[in-house]
Amino acid sequence: MKYTEHAPKLFMNTGTRFPREIIWGIGAVKWACAKANFYLGLLDKDRADGIMRASKELMEGKHDDKIILDVFQTGSGTGLNMNVNEVIAELATSYASVKVHPNDHVNMGQSSNDVVPTTIRVAAVNHIINSLLPSMDKTISIITQKSREYADYVKAGRTHLRDALPVTFGQELGAYADALINDKNLVLSTLDYVKELPIGGTATGTGLNAHPDFQNKVITELNELTGIGFKPANTFRGLRLLTDMLSLSASMRTIAIDLYRMAQDFRLMFSGPLTSIGEIDIPSQEEIAGSSIMPGKTNPVTAEAAMLISAQIIGLDHAVQFASMLGEFELAMGVPLVGYDVVTEISLLSEALRKFSELVVAGTIPNKEKMLRYAESSPSLITVLSPVIGYDKATEIGKKLNKGLSIREALRELGYTDQDIDKILDMKKLIKPGINK
Numbered sequence: 001m002k003y004t005e006h007a008p009k010l011f012m013n014t015g016t017r018f019p020r021e022i023i024w025g026i027g028a029v030k031w032a033c034a035k036a037n038f039y040l041g042l043l044d045k046d047r048a049d050g051i052m053r054a055s056k057e058l059m060e061g062k063h064d065d066k067i068i069l070d071v072f073q074t075g076s077g078t079g080l081n082m083n084v085n086e087v088i089a090e091l092a093t094s095y096a097s098v099k100v101h102p103n104d105h106v107n108m109g110q111s112s113n114d115v116v117p118t119t120i121r122v123a124a125v126n127h128i129i130n131s132l133l134p135s136m137d138k139t140i141s142i143i144t145q146k147s148r149e150y151a152d153y154v155k156a157g158r159t160h161l162r163d164a165l166p167v168t169f170g171q172e173l174g175a176y177a178d179a180l181i182n183d184k185n186l187v188l189s190t191l192d193y194v195k196e197l198p199i200g201g202t203a204t205g206t207g208l209n210a211h212p213d214f215q216n217k218v219i220t221e222l223n224e225l226t227g228i229g230f231k232p233a234n235t236f237r238g239l240r241l242l243t244d245m246l247s248l249s250a251s252m253r254t255i256a257i258d259l260y261r262m263a264q265d266f267r268l269m270f271s272g273p274l275t276s277i278g279e280i281d282i283p284s285q286e287e288i289a290g291s292s293i294m295p296g297k298t299n300p301v302t303a304e305a306a307m308l309i310s311a312q313i314i315g316l317d318h319a320v321q322f323a324s325m326l327g328e329f330e331l332a333m334g335v336p337l338v339g340y341d342v343v344t345e346i347s348l349l350s351e352a353l354r355k356f357s358e359l360v361v362a363g364t365i366p367n368k369e370k371m372l373r374y375a376e377s378s379p380s381l382i383t384v385l386s387p388v389i390g391y392d393k394a395t396e397i398g399k400k401l402n403k404g405l406s407i408r409e410a411l412r413e414l415g416y417t418d419q420d421i422d423k424i425l426d427m428k429k430l431i432k433p434g435i436n437k
Helices: 002-009 020-039 045-059 078-095 102-106 112-149 169-194 214-226 235-240 243-269 283-287 301-324 335-361 368-377 379-389 391-402 407-413 418-424
Strands: 154-159 162-168
Touching: 002 078, 020 045, 020 078, 020 112, 020 214, 020 335, 045 078, 045 102, 078 102, 078 112, 112 169, 112 214, 112 235, 112 243, 112 335, 154 368, 162 169, 162 379, 169 243, 243 301, 243 335, 283 301, 283 335, 301 335, 379 391, 379 407, 379 418, 391 407, 407 418
Parallel strands: none
Antiparallel strands: 154 162
């Protein structure tokens, strides 16, 4: 463990450790490399078996406490690779009948320059598939279901935080369901690019000191292990550029922005209950006190926590953008940070989507009567008169409405009967395309 013992003196020592997903990923890569080298006749069975056993244990989380080097280390991730090489070599030596060397055997046919860029891609793809996509599917399902359930809940539309033409609660929710469906497709389209792995490129992309078939064999073994469908990358591109990971981060930033907007809308609808909008209730938020000084106060805590996560993801994405620019010529120099930030984004977003959809969206109880009362009280309903009496006269009536005259009173002054007014103000017609005449 010579490298691992001395490296903290030169690296940062912030306590920021690589997450479980990246340790799993590098364990999978080391397992596949050992198996490939054995298959290619470069590594004897005892050492290969020892390395593979230790690598599997690393994947299973049995040695996370031994991966101690800080994320803020050398930009290629050599610290992570050497830390893992030494841990695996020590374990494999105890399992095998011969000594296993961290560089000669565990790192055979590899360089930190291709191992760690491969690892962060393997970790990100696996985490997306097993964490983010299921959370997105559940969120989309819940929002879509509620959109249908509240399809006829008419409420006031609001633009610029001012009264606007009516919409339905279902239409508002449907907008977010549609956005998240497209966000998911954006993630999936980016994922194909991230699945391209540069393992086998060794130090500069040429593949020197690796068997010519090493890249394909390692990826074959990784696919048998994970069932994911990784592909060979152009090694020169995969070592020098991290823009595929940046694209993945950007897709999560997009989801975070949509989540932020949705959480903000629910937060505003929940505002009150007596001195603000108060269109919905969210009983789940009552499980904890909203204030340490005001008894009985309830706050939209889950929505606000989701908004904080959205802000964090946007910040992490900016860090990924900056780290993706680090490096020159044959090597990216922001590999550990990009891997850490992207995997962290996936974890945060998965949690936020799951809890927001389960506790806020699914748990919301709309006040249907209050929504309708707001919709019918909105001065913006003067818009329905424009096709009948013209824009200028409608504007004059609008000014009267702002002074307290109801739209029904204004229409009566124009000679409309109550039956005519009911027809003009039919909310079911006002939430659909068409010209009201």
